[in-house]
Amino acid sequence: MVKHQPLIGKTIGITGATAGIGLAAARVLATKGATILGVGRSAERAAQAAADILSTAPNAEVHFFTADFSALRQVRRLAEEIREYVTTRHGGKLDVLVNNAGTVTSRYIVTEDGYETVFAVNHLAPFLLTRQLLPLLQAAPAARILTVSSRSHRNMRILWGDVMLRWFYNPLLAYKQSKLANVLFTAEFNRRLAGTTRIRAYAIDPGLVNTEIGSKNNHGIVRWAWDLRRRQGADPSVPARTIAMVASRPKLDPPDGIYWRDCQSIAPSRYALRADEAEKLWSLSEQLCGLGDKFSE
Numbered sequence: 001m002v003k004h005q006p007l008i009g010k011t012i013g014i015t016g017a018t019a020g021i022g023l024a025a026a027r028v029l030a031t032k033g034a035t036i037l038g039v040g041r042s043a044e045r046a047a048q049a050a051a052d053i054l055s056t057a058p059n060a061e062v063h064f065f066t067a068d069f070s071a072l073r074q075v076r077r078l079a080e081e082i083r084e085y086v087t088t089r090h091g092g093k094l095d096v097l098v099n100n101a102g103t104v105t106s107r108y109i110v111t112e113d114g115y116e117t118v119f120a121v122n123h124l125a126p127f128l129l130t131r132q133l134l135p136l137l138q139a140a141p142a143a144r145i146l147t148v149s150s151r152s153h154r155n156m157r158i159l160w161g162d163v164m165l166r167w168f169y170n171p172l173l174a175y176k177q178s179k180l181a182n183v184l185f186t187a188e189f190n191r192r193l194a195g196t197t198r199i200r201a202y203a204i205d206p207g208l209v210n211t212e213i214g215s216k217n218n219h220g221i222v223r224w225a226w227d228l229r230r231r232q233g234a235d236p237s238v239p240a241r242t243i244a245m246v247a248s249r250p251k252l253d254p255p256d257g258i259y260w261r262d263c264q265s266i267a268p269s270r271y272a273l274r275a276d277e278a279e280k281l282w283s284l285s286e287q288l289c290g291l292g293d294k295f296s297e
């Protein structure tokens with residue numbers, strides 16, 4: 001039986017496509033006919049993931065890029081490589097960007113840019129990547145940006161006094177703050193660009209999912225707690241369905257839903273919808289990424 005392939009001709013970038021939710025989403029989207037531009041941080045894992053996706057969708061075009069999101073110069077280089085690839089082969093357009101790569105670290109680790117790693121990988125990297133890929137997204141008829149957030153953004157605020165948690169590092173706080181930043185970014189993107197472009201941004205809440213996210217880069221109680229907790233989690237194919245739906249359904253219901261879980265639009269926290277906080281975070285992110293205010297031009 002020939003599968004229905006509604007995404008033929010669509011080019012979809014997915015970060016963190018070498019494992020867990022990102023890999024599962026890449027499989028589904030490739031099966032629907034999309035060209036997959038996967039991003040991983042290791043060439044070996046990227047090659048394994050490409051083979052995995054092709055075993056599910058043998059006719060798909062799958063190309064992987066590598067970049068470590070803890071280094072902003074690697075994010076810039078990645079954007080340049082994607083731009084070149086997409087310009088040569090896909091008419092210079094990117095239909096969907098799935099900002100999915102994410103991390104949690106039990107230790108306080110400072111990146112080469114001088115930033116706290118979880119904030120850098122989970123928020124600054126997708127912020128910068130989206131910004132650098134904006135011309136490709138604008139070239140698509142109705143591009144979508146999906147950023148994988150988490151229920152853990154609730155009951156959290158941006159810790160303005162110490163965003164990088166230099167004075168007091170707690171892995172859960174760092175993670176929650178970064179996932180809140182994902183929703184603030186999504187809402188602010190739409191405030192700034194929905195009026196002048198056909199691009200729309202959405203945040204995805206995957207629920208609790210059985211992946212290795214809390215087992216990597218971690219030791220002691222963080223790793224132990226995650227190894228226990230993940231057993232209650234859903235298979236990565238569950239949030240992958242939500243990602244595929246939000247990425248591909250021509251008309252979303254409701255059309256203005258920005259936070260999606262289990263294929264339904266639900267409300268994010270009230271704080272995540274605060275325009276003043278989102279604007280402040282946007283300005284700080286631009287400054288930390290060394291960007292001007294081009295998004296709002």
Ligand SMILES: NC(=O)c1ccc[n+]([C@@H]2O[C@H](COP(=O)([O-])OP(=O)(O)OC[C@H]3O[C@@H](n4cnc5c(N)ncnc54)[C@H](OP(=O)(O)O)[C@@H]3O)[C@@H](O)[C@H]2O)c1
Pocket residue numbers: 015016017018019020021022040041042045067068069070100101102103121148149150151205206207208209210211212213214216233
């Ligand atoms: N699992 C859950 O219960 C859950 C719940 C809510 C939200 N989320 C979110 O879902 C997203 C995916 O997480 P997951 O659970 O699927 O975890 P995962 O299986 O560990 O996958 C994370 C992906 O991100 C990549 N990655 C990690 N650090 C990176 C870095 N420094 N540079 C570039 N890529 C990096 C990983 O690469 P490697 O393969 O090389 O490790 C992997 O491809 C994350 O944003 C996470 O916050 C997960």
